[in-house]
Amino acid sequence: MLKVCVIGGGPSGLMAAYTASLEGHQVELFEKNKQLGKKLQLTGHGRCNVTNNCSKDEFFKHVVHNEKFLYSSFSQFSNLDMIKFLKSNGLPTIEEDYGRMFPGSNSSQDVVLLFVDLLRKNNVILHMNEACTNVVVEEDRVVGIKTDKGxxxxxxxxxxxxxxxxxxxxSSGDGYQWxxxxxxxxxxxxxxxxxxRTKEDFDLAGLSLSNVGIQIKKGKKVLYKECxxxxxxxxxxxxxAILAMSSYVINSKPERIILDxxxxxxxxxxxxxLLERMNHSSNKKLSHILETMIPKRLxxxxxxxxxxxxxLKANETTKAQRRSISELLKCLSFEIANFAGFDQAMITVGGIKTNQIQPQTMEAKKIxxxxxxxxxxxxxxxxxxxxLQIAWTTGYVAGSTIKEGAN
Structure with missing residues (x-):
């Protein structure tokens, strides 16, 4: 039996603590908050989009950075395994659009409570309200931790x-510094x-549009294109579509976004x-005709x-005016000021480089x-x-690969 410490009570930490306890180790979990899974309970607007019900190949298409690092870990515990895991532990899932999976109860708290129950049944010691301040290493081997209590x-x-x-x-980024x-x-x-955030002001807040083409440019170079x-x-x-795009281009200093x-x-x-509709209703105001193509506010x-x-009426509109409208509908351009900060971010892009980690075990190559x-x-x-599935998978692998004599 080995003494195992897990720092952090989020999804990856909860899974790591549980799988390590299954191996018969003495596991202690340290969480700086008063409760486990604080961020997890916020996901999916409190419903918790636990994973996605897609094939492995499809899953990896949605990983923005370093998907190849996950090949080995997904062979050990995949998104489909997570769905089975939840069901076998009394928390079946329901599928919504685009393969998104939610707990059948529609409550993220139930996901947290499931893990709390599993950890207690497996005698995992919980150190709540105790912040880790450092990881102690001697001669390239971890030997313990320091917290604000000891x-x-x-x-x-x-x-x-x-x-x-x-x-x-x-979440304060402590792990990066360590x-x-x-x-x-x-x-x-x-x-x-x-x-x-755009440099231009517009009174369109709250207006949503579906199936819009998005192009991100820096100078003449197209950095990203999607719909x-x-x-x-x-x-x-x-x-x-904007949130998905941000992770791809935020570190490239994009200059313009063009909407189709x-x-x-x-x-x-x-x-x-537009010409056909103008000819059909030539006495109508041009704005009323445009409302049959795009929302009134737009x-x-x-x-x-x-x-x-x-x-201006349709029969008063010049060919040049009509063409300029058509071009704007296909190329509505805004200058990018910046992106929202970490206080509004759903995730962090970047982190400990994957070439520093053993993908089969999540162990640091140097320590x-x-x-x-x-x-x-x-x-x-x-x-x-x-x-979330990346968190479940990496946590599972880290905990389940702790073997006596191998660590």
């Missing part, structure tokens, strides 16, 4: 401290899955469609941006017995349960 000796330490997102939940102190390389850190759902905010743009409001048609096709914005009078799991690693994915 010093402890351990054979294995699993760091599951999370990233820098959701600071209010206790790693750097031990000469374990950490990549640059950025807020991930965040909203975009999806967006939401206008008081500061700029958000919504699923009718992405299933070319400019000429949009122009022809029509007003388009008219104002092109300096076209709202009273015997020291493991890193979850968001502290340089692994991130799009929304849809993918990031």
């Amino acid at each position: 010093t402890y000796s351990f054979d294995v330490v699993i760091v599951a401290t999370g990233g820098k997102s959701f600071v209010s939940t206790g 790693a750097q102190n031990l000469d374990i390389k950490v990549s640059d850190l950025y807020p991930g899955l965040v909203a975009l 999806g759902d967006i939401l206008f905010t008081h500061e700029g743009l958000s919504g699923p 409001l009718i992405c299933d048609k070319s400019i000429d096709e949009v122009d022809m469609l 029509v007003q914005y388009v008219m104002n941006r092109l300096y076209i009078d709202d009273s 015997k017995g020291l493991k890193f799991v979850g968001e502290v690693l340089d692994l991130d994915a799009q929304t849809g349960g993918y990031n």
Whole structure:
């Protein structure tokens, strides 16, 4: 039996503590908050999008950085294994759009309570309200930890401290500093899955659009191109497609975002469609005709941006004006000011470099017995349960591969 320490009571830490206890080790979990899974309870607006019900190949397509690192760990515990795990422990899941899986109770608290129950049944010692301040290493081997309440000796330490997102939940990036102190390389850190702020002001907050083409540019270079759902905010743009995009380009200093409001048609096709509707209702106001193509609030914005009078009728509209509208609907461009910060980020982009970690065990290559799991690693994915699954998987592997004599 080995003495195992898990630092952090988030998803990866909970899973690591549980799987380590299954191996018969003496496990102690340290959590700086008064409760376990504080951030976990916020996910999915309190419903907890626990994982995604897709194939492994499809899953890896949604991992933004370092998906190959996960190949080995997913062969040990995949997203489909997580669904089975929850069901076998009395918490069946329900599937929603895009394969997103939620607990049948629709309560993230039930996920946390499940793990609390499993840990207690397996005699895992919980140190609540106790913050770890350092990891103790001697001769390239972990020997224990220091907390704000004392010093402890351990054979294995699993760091599951999370990233820098959701600071209010206790995520402060401690794990990165401990790693750097031990000469374990950490990549640059950025807020991930965040909203975009534009330099232009517009009165469109709350307006959502579906199936919008998104193009991100830096100079003439296209950094990202995708189609999806967006939401206008008081500061700029958000919504699923914007959040997904942010993780890909935030470290590239993008300059412009270009929206294609009718992405299933070319400019000429949009122009022809508009002409047909204008000819069919030539005495109607141009703005009323545009309302059959885009939302009313957006029509007003388009008219104002092109300096076209709202009273203009279809039969008074010039070919040049019509063309300018068609072009704007296909190429609505905004200058990017910046992205929201860690206080609004759902995840952290960057972290402990994966080439510093053994993918089969999550153990640091330089330090015997020291493991890193979850968001502290340089692994991130799009929304849809993918990031949580990375936490479950890396936690599972870290705990289940602790063997007597091998650590």
